[in-house]
Amino acid sequence: MSADRQHPDGGDLHTPRGPLDAGGHELQDQPPRTLVPAVPEVTAHPSRTLWGDAWMRLRKNKLAIAGLTWITFIIIVTVSADLWVPQNFAEPTSTEFASMQAPSADHPFGTDRIGRDVFSRVVYGARVSLAVGILAVSISLVIGLALGSLSGYYGGLLDAFVMRTADIFFAFPYTLFAIALLAVLGPSYRNVFIAIGILGWPSIARVLRSSILSVKENEYVDAARAMGASDLRIMLRHIMPNAIAPIIVYGTMSIGGAIITEAALSYLGMGVQPPTPSWGGMLSEAKALMIPAPWLTVWPGFAILTTVLSFVLMGDGLRDALDVKMKD
Amino acid sequence: MLKYVFRRILQMIPVFLGVTLILFALRIPGLLPGDPVQLIVGERELTPALRAQIEEEHHLNESVPVQYGYYISGILQGDLGRSLQKNRTVTDILLDKFPNTARLAVSAILVEIIIGLLAGIISAVKQYSFWDVVVTLSTSILVSVPVFWLGMLLQMFFGIKIKQWTGGAFSLPMSGMGSPPDLVHLILPSITLASVSTAYVARIMRSQMLEAMGQDYIRTAMAKGLSERVVVFKHALKNALIPVVTFIGIDLGALMGGAILTESVFSWPGVGREIYLAVMQRDWPVVMGGVVVVVLIVMFVNLLVDISYAVLDPRIRYGGTTE
Amino acid sequence: MSERFRKGLALVLALALAATMLAAGGCTTKTDEEPGEEPAVDEKVGGTFNFYISEPAFIDPINLQESEGTQVGQSVFDSLVTFDPLTSEVKPAAAESWESNDDATVWTFYLVQGAKFHNGREVTAQDFKYAWERICTPANKSEIAYHLGVVKGYDEMQAETATELEGVKVVDDYTLEVTLNYAFADFEYVVGHPALAPVPAEAVDADPAAFADMPIGNGPFKMAEPWAHDQYIKVVKFDDYYGEEPYIDGVDFKILSDQDAAFLEFQAGNVDFVPIPSGQIQATVDEYGESPDGYTVNPGEQVSLGEELAIYYLLVNNEDETLKDPAVRNAMSLAIDRQDICDKVFEGTRVPATGIVPPGIVGHTPDAFKSSKYDVEAAKAALAEAGYPDGAGFPKISLEYNSGSGHEDILQLVQEDLKAIGIESELVGSEWAQYLDKLGAKDYQVGRLGWIADYPIMDNFLYPLFKTGSTDNYAFYSNADVDAKLDEARMIVDDDERVAQYQEIEKIVGDASAVIPMFYYRHTRVASDRVNEGIYSPNGLFTFESVWLTK
């Protein structure tokens, strides 16, 4: 077990990563577990496709749908922000207002200590968070999928090398590694998602590798090979579609994790640099102002919490819907 | 058993070398901003003679592999170099910080164990009850809360807002750093540090309990006439605890390596914050020495976890099944 | 099950209770310690002052230089003389009197007899000689040896051709004679520096590293335990102190790297004197009251907002292709709404600068820098004059700052102001040492710096900042005329004439906006309501000798 386990974090920067959470949280949509598992197997409905089935199950999961709705809402708000936020509120970097105003009709979230509209900054901060989250996970996915599939499919020396490299990555405490990496790359918006992306690949690679290893044993893979299918074809047509469910679940949760990491790095001053609004950066500025101006602390934190929570709930819902068993 | 431990230690070696190699790569001139010699000299005037002297002292004039050799042998001898910013050796600085980090880590682990296990068990035993919903939802929320934000809120509320009522029972940590340290000051940071892991412990505990309670041996125990309480708290719990204990152990390792965010929010003079501050000040010897030490600590604690895992789980202790 | 649950709950409650009791217990012990053993005959006596500092570099006099270390050092060590915290007059300390010869080249200090080190040994003239030579020995890597640069024999020691300071002579145990290389009437100010305090050779030689963490001095307070790095430094009243006994029992220097955290600790009641974060100044003044003189704090008058002899200014790289045009620099200077920055960031507690020399320095001229005012129209005109109407064709410039000290706020406001006249810019933050490297390497366009007076004279603001080749001339301003005038001014004996000369120089550099003055510094610190008669001097050191604590 020792080789194949991981910790969500080095230190206290916990990112919601699936595999550790060994199948908990099936509050909404799993057959009930009973003390005596004596429920006869029931095939009530004709089975649909895997994805159709998954969607059916996901739709019944109220929490996952709430998460999906909230994410969609945030994306719409932040993507359309240029059309309505500056006109009605302010440019996110504009310092034209009196500082530290309490929330009002003009400034629904108040103003910060150099007279910027907090609402506008929170809305534009979502861009940074979502973009970093998605881009970072994309990088992890690209690297992780490539290395994980090669490693899982071919095994042998390549597998050993990739997995030992992953071990090295896991040996570093996560936050420390991210900070050190950013110290080398220099703190900036771009480098933040690069750093988070680079740190994320080993988990993806492991998840994919282990699901490939289990899928690979199936007879249809042997059958395809016997029929002379190429490695690439076997990988793409036969293995990937069956190994991809854990990746989807994991990727969804990782976006939440990346958003928290970005916030933490920006909070520590190693992330997105001023004047670009970011939720973590805003919290960093609010540090000493919690009593005179609580709105500076409340709103960015609330934004991080709800967004990350949405991804976590989505991930949980997907896991249950796709019936992914995540453990090591 | 001994063989197992030995094999685990052997496995650690390439990882450790990989870690040091990465860290060493960061020292190669040009990779990091700033001239290493200038960094070492600080604000003193850099004469060519001084430069030569420093290159000599720090083996900067040697070839890269030789430098790596010096670097590794230094680490093995416990020599991590001197801080560029402080007039102290890296070893001294880290030795200062480690007890604080350890104190915080241990108390956070206690919080995890007490609250996490309890919540997970209640949630599993009373599946689908009100408490299950509460636990499940609050663990989801807890894993989504940025710890630094949680720390800020706790600090604000317990440390300042209601200090009149609590009589300063939740004083902020800094002032507790006397000798002997005041335990009260551990409360807020350890809750903050433990928050996410507690949620994980509760979730793992819950799912492991549910899984254990679905096992055949539970039915056997029930058929024996044992009460549900004995079945749940003896037969199911002992099985469910194994992965949880492993998680807690690994977490302890990670926490021992310093908790940058919590330590920053609470200005807790621990290893994580020290390394973070060193990064901010480009105090590379402290960063590298610190990271090496932290990695070693993490690996060592993980080794202990593996060993204790083997002790806990007879299936590992006595090798695989006989079939 | 439910029974088990009840047991579990009981356990949790018991633990919580235990924690609370622990908390209460912790508090009791603390209050037990604090009032001290002595009966409170005088209500001023007793108590431990909790003083926030950031981690000092050194507290051993050998390298005492930055404010944090100096703050500790001056409580543990007494130099020959000391300064009045409010008037900066020189007062006796370890030396009860002193004199110089007529041309001020030979100084004789007469030590207080019976003064003791904290290890109980008497302080003698030899201890000063030892301490000074220790500083001047290059192997000891002191960065502050230059203080003794005027003393005869200094150069030889630096060159390692001598191991003793020839100019320092121990006449007898209580008489120290110092011979200088040249006349220096202000030498008495130099020997007041805490770094030039005596150190007991036996303690240093026994274990220099231990001494660095737990120095043994001759001051009113002694180290209670070794320096707990990044945590605290504790000093307690030294009972055998030769001078006037302080009221307080000791000082706990609480070390925090973060001023915001320090303020939280202040609000939580754990520290007695901290800087006020930007954004909280007015609220803090409203809550705690302002000190009438800006330096002395008492209950209800707890906020110190006194002037400092210091200026905050923007550096403009005078060698940059775009920025070397004075019209551009003037345009930028005119575009900046300094009052807005003072209002927002400092809540009106700082004053926009109109020149580089702060008020309080003889010769300060209002509006010395003609462009040091907010006038967007004029700024646009100047920019157009430089060939960039409405910023057209103006390259994007970088605004550099050292991160983590709140300069982000100011530069973000500057960025917005520049944007208003069509100058686009980006913020680049870097850590202090790296930042200085960048400035020194001319690898920047616009930056920021503060300049604090060593001595309260105009020369101190003009010569280092604008003389060609001066290490502090980070703007790389170079004007042969100004260079000549600066040299000339130092030789002018007549005070008024000299000041007039400096004023002329200030006007020349001002017209060219060689740098962009922003505002003058002020204290922004607050004391807790138990602090009485605390003085936070204009040079930024708190005086523990006069302060007493309300019980």
Added chain:
Amino acid sequence: MGSLLEVTDLKTHFHTRDGVVKAVDGVSFSLAEGQTLAIVGESGSGKSVTALSLMRLIADPPGKIAGGRILFRDENVLEMSDEQIRSLRGDRIAMIFQDPMTSLNPVFRVGYQIAEALRLHKGMDRKAANARAVEMLELVGIPNAPSRARDYPHQFSGGMRQRGMIAMALACDPDILIADEPTTALDVTIQAQILELMIEMQQRTGAAIIMITHDLGVVADMANDVMVMYAGRQVEYGTTDDVYYRPLHPYTWGLLDSLPRHDISEKGDLCPINGQPPSLIDIPSGCAFHPRCPYAKDVCRTDVPELREIEPGHSSACHFSGEPEFTRDVMPCSADMEVE
């Protein structure tokens, strides 16, 4: 004398999201002291649920014993308090399970797990219970029992584990031993050993046995009576000889024909039953077996056949049982038929 166990019209239902699963729907039988009853059926026929219901080991929710009566020594098990039923379990009625690999708790020593029931029901102290546990292990043929008792389950082979389970079940000298497919998970050679052991133990202790199996062959030598279940109902009930040699229900015929047993083979060829057991949520109307029954007529699709005593002590739930021309010999091999 009254029988040891008297089950009347037992109904156990599960409430799932997809509907009510009638896992056991009106089963009646009785068991006399020292007798052996075999319950036979395919998986999903409700035989295991029946067994668990006897000990009230059905988790509620989702399961519920919806009706009927279970009299153990004339006391209704279904009306007992939790405490009463617990004192019955493991002491008077004991059970062994299908998969010995998972039925023992991996983190407790085998001896301890055996001793647990003894300490609970017999009030033995640790030492006495352990000694008795070792004794039991010896009894079930575990060599070197004293040291084996200190082993963990994973150190036992599958057969040894099942022996351990039997030792555990018999430790308290129960009146009834319910064995839920005790040999299914074992190698064929081991299967015979375990069955032999059970017979031996029965002789030694005089316990009645309820043997649950899908394999008619397994019970031929052991059982006094056989009950055949299909889709939660009894379809045939009688003595072993009756059921083996004069089976009345087409489903039983099918079961017997699926057996590769040459000693009783009358047709020679294997003839499996076609199709799948029905979903218990959606039980076919009429006779639940009709979709798979080669003789199904219209009445089978509409009317539920009652369990009728066709000959003394031998009942069947088929509309046509008892009709003279309706015998096993006329049954065509359904494998030749197209059954959807």
